[in-house]
Amino acid sequence: MSGPVLVRTRAELADQLAPARRAGQRVGLVPTMGALHEGHASLVRVAREHVDQGPVVVSVFVNPLQFGEAADLESYPRTLEADLEVCAREGVDVVFAPTVDEVYPGGDPEVTVEPGPLADVLEGRTRPGHYRGVLTVVAKLFGLVRPDVAVFGQKDYQQLVLIRRMVADLCQGVEVVGAETRREPDGLAMSSRNVHLDPEQREQAVALSRTLYAAVEASGYGAKVALDAARGELRAAEGVDLDYLEITDPALAVLPDDVPDGTDARVLIAARVGSTRLIDNLPLVLGRPQPSADQPSPDQPHHQE
Numbered sequence: 001m002s003g004p005v006l007v008r009t010r011a012e013l014a015d016q017l018a019p020a021r022r023a024g025q026r027v028g029l030v031p032t033m034g035a036l037h038e039g040h041a042s043l044v045r046v047a048r049e050h051v052d053q054g055p056v057v058v059s060v061f062v063n064p065l066q067f068g069e070a071a072d073l074e075s076y077p078r079t080l081e082a083d084l085e086v087c088a089r090e091g092v093d094v095v096f097a098p099t100v101d102e103v104y105p106g107g108d109p110e111v112t113v114e115p116g117p118l119a120d121v122l123e124g125r126t127r128p129g130h131y132r133g134v135l136t137v138v139a140k141l142f143g144l145v146r147p148d149v150a151v152f153g154q155k156d157y158q159q160l161v162l163i164r165r166m167v168a169d170l171c172q173g174v175e176v177v178g179a180e181t182r183r184e185p186d187g188l189a190m191s192s193r194n195v196h197l198d199p200e201q202r203e204q205a206v207a208l209s210r211t212l213y214a215a216v217e218a219s220g221y222g223a224k225v226a227l228d229a230a231r232g233e234l235r236a237a238e239g240v241d242l243d244y245l246e247i248t249d250p251a252l253a254v255l256p257d258d259v260p261d262g263t264d265a266r267v268l269i270a271a272r273v274g275s276t277r278l279i280d281n282l283p284l285v286l287g288r289p290q291p292s293a294d295q296p297s298p299d300q301p302h303h304q305e
């Protein structure tokens, strides 16, 4: 099994992708911050489905521009050797792992992507400036890799919604695919930051997904009952410091009080377990689903969006 080609510079990346471009092949991109796990591997498999014979590029870059707390940036796990092994197993063609100077040669960029009002809610309230950093680096990665398709995880749902919005508003011409969240057997969403949890916190962290599933189970009775059920689950949890628990529409807008049966929605949670901040979310359908509606349901989750 030959592993992926590791490229560190923009020039090496361009050279590596030149033959595929000449051959008119589709190029797929999976942007990551490394510390790869099965969630990332699943994104690679989704990307492969969208490129025919073309190359899949995985970028590994811990982007300083999207971090608020210095400690979070410093402690972010960096495991390039292991990441290359995951990429080899998944048949990734190119791993692009640039330095900070390669991505930001002049230091912090003067021109950045302004994410608009959606960046001020949910994650944005706790992490001001985060989505400006995310969208700026994703726009740069799109400029460097020029992918036809890019795959992101639904686990970072607000990020996915904002990236779709950026691609539409800035006419970037990249197909954005949102892949289903991969979970540990007990339901905890896989996340690179899970390595910071000690064994007790690891057990406590399952409360996040339990809370979401409680909302999904009660969603047939409407948003208010679903939220009450979720809050009840949380009250029973120990060691979980809630940041937010909200039900919104799929575009993250506030839901009106009365919505028709069968309305698509999203339940989202963020909480600290010890000093580790975790996020998760699930799709749900409020009220009785309409028989004809082609919507995600807890029993038949959308694999890709």
Ligand SMILES: Nc1ncnc2c1ncn2[C@@H]1O[C@H](COP(=O)(O)OP(=O)(O)OP(=O)(O)O)[C@@H](O)[C@H]1O
Residues within 6 Å of the ligand: 031, 032, 033, 034, 038, 039, 040, 042, 043, 151, 152, 153, 154, 155, 156, 179, 180, 181, 182, 183, 189, 190, 191, 192, 193, 194
């Ligand atoms: N459990 C998962 N299932 C599917 N996709 C995931 C999962 N976890 C992360 N991803 C996706 O992988 C991509 C890269 O994410 P990232 O490298 O930040 O990993 P992460 O596990 O989300 O780490 P963290 O949340 O600790 O920063 C993002 O599109 C993210 O949504």
Ligand SMILES: CC(C)(CO)[C@@H](O)C(=O)[O-]
Residues within 6 Å of the ligand: 031, 032, 033, 061, 063, 066, 134, 137, 138, 156, 159
């Ligand atoms: C999209 C991303 C790679 C941008 O740095 C990051 O936010 C992530 O890993 O989700």
Ligand code: BAL
Residues within 6 Å of the ligand: 066, 156, 159
């Ligand atoms: N997975 C989203 C990137 C971040 O938390 O900074």
